[in-house]
Amino acid sequence: MPVKTIWSANGDVFLLDQTLLPVRKEVLQIATVEQMWDAIKKLRVRGAPAIGVAAAYGVYVAVKKEALDNVGADLVQVARQACDYLATSRPTAVNLFWALDRVRAEIAKNSGADLTARLLDLADRIRTEDDVACREIGRHGAALLKSGDTVLTHCNAGGLATASYGTALAPVYYATEEEKKHIAVYADETRPLLQGARLTAWELKEAGIPVTVICDSMAASVMRSGRISLVIVGADRIAANGDFANKIGTYMVALAAREHGIPFYVAAPLSTVDLAVPDGDAIPIEERASEEVSEIQGVAIAPDGVQVFNPAFDVTPHDFVTAFITEKGIVQPPFASGLKAQFFK
Ligand code: MRU
Numbered sequence: 001m002p003v004k005t006i007w008s009a010n011g012d013v014f015l016l017d018q019t020l021l022p023v024r025k026e027v028l029q030i031a032t033v034e035q036m037w038d039a040i041k042k043l044r045v046r047g048a049p050a051i052g053v054a055a056a057y058g059v060y061v062a063v064k065k066e067a068l069d070n071v072g073a074d075l076v077q078v079a080r081q082a083c084d085y086l087a088t089s090r091p092t093a094v095n096l097f098w099a100l101d102r103v104r105a106e107i108a109k110n111s112g113a114d115l116t117a118r119l120l121d122l123a124d125r126i127r128t129e130d131d132v133a134c135r136e137i138g139r140h141g142a143a144l145l146k147s148g149d150t151v152l153t154h155c156n157a158g159g160l161a162t163a164s165y166g167t168a169l170a171p172v173y174y175a176t177e178e179e180k181k182h183i184a185v186y187a188d189e190t191r192p193l194l195q196g197a198r199l200t201a202w203e204l205k206e207a208g209i210p211v212t213v214i215c216d217s218m219a220a221s222v223m224r225s226g227r228i229s230l231v232i233v234g235a236d237r238i239a240a241n242g243d244f245a246n247k248i249g250t251y252m253v254a255l256a257a258r259e260h261g262i263p264f265y266v267a268a269p270l271s272t273v274d275l276a277v278p279d280g281d282a283i284p285i286e287e288r289a290s291e292e293v294s295e296i297q298g299v300a301i302a303p304d305g306v307q308v309f310n311p312a313f314d315v316t317p318h319d320f321v322t323a324f325i326t327e328k329g330i331v332q333p334p335f336a337s338g339l340k341a342q343f344f345k
Helices: 033-041 048-069 075-086 094-109 115-142 170-177 195-206 216-224 250-259 335-342
Strands: 006-009 012-016 027-030 150-153 184-188 211-214 230-233 237-239 244-247 264-267 313-316 323-326 329-331
Touching: 006 048, 006 115, 012 048, 027 033, 027 048, 033 048, 033 075, 048 075, 048 094, 048 115, 075 094, 075 115, 094 115, 115 170, 115 264, 115 323, 115 329, 150 216, 184 195, 184 216, 195 211, 211 216, 216 250, 230 250, 250 264, 250 313, 323 335, 329 335
Parallel strands: 150 184, 150 230, 184 211, 230 264, 264 323
Antiparallel strands: 006 012, 012 027, 237 244, 244 313, 323 329
């Protein structure tokens, strides 16, 4: 079974530090909003849905701390500032902004009930809802899998990227656990930060699902060799027309899949669909530090001072997508109407 990534217990907030996996499994307690911002920025907690959950818990810890440290403080003001601050942590995954919008709506209710308690309750609810949505993605997506299939995935859109069950890996978990199908996975290592090799391989191995790690540059040739039945990836933001942003390298996988006639699915909850963004060109793409490319775990792999370009995500145009898998079902083309209709189901 997938692992827990971020949760609360007796009013305290914890997360599994994903930067240390697979070498060490260490849990961090998050007591300040600065620690949560840092955890999101440094990818201790990562993956679009998990970032949304983390943001909600981040506002809660800000208010909880202020209420303890400073009796009589304006907690509504503190909560609003925490929302604005956390919104600066990472730009691409829309789940961050989706969760903060929900938190802002809760703050605005000004119901008289204790704000700290309401924010914890909301963060817990966002976490639970994500779990339920991911299981539904698993149930719908499993229908696309038959025993003996091998799925290629990119980055980590598994349990670690969500509250616990994953998006791209949810159909694999569901098909294996609930339907007793035999499914294997090829995991692209996913340079530069190796979420595929470190995280996808780790969580699938923990779950007892056969997983094979390949370098990103091997994907096309592995497809050509006939080893891949279908591709399933996650998404950080899906535009209204179905163009979507996901971890850098996803577009290359989509190009190779099309050339080899391999179905290419995108699994994501509706909290990842941003109908306010018309197409992929309008999705903000995060650029990260050059050292992530020029070094591996602090060791230089490129000449000192060399110029580096490090976009963390790319956009895949919608016509490369066979179908989307959401918690409401499978969305076939045309995606503009299909995705919108999901919100009314
Ligand atoms: O930079 P990361 O590790 O947060 O990027 C994660 C991805 O690109 C995932 O594929 C995406 O967030 C979907 S997670 C269910």
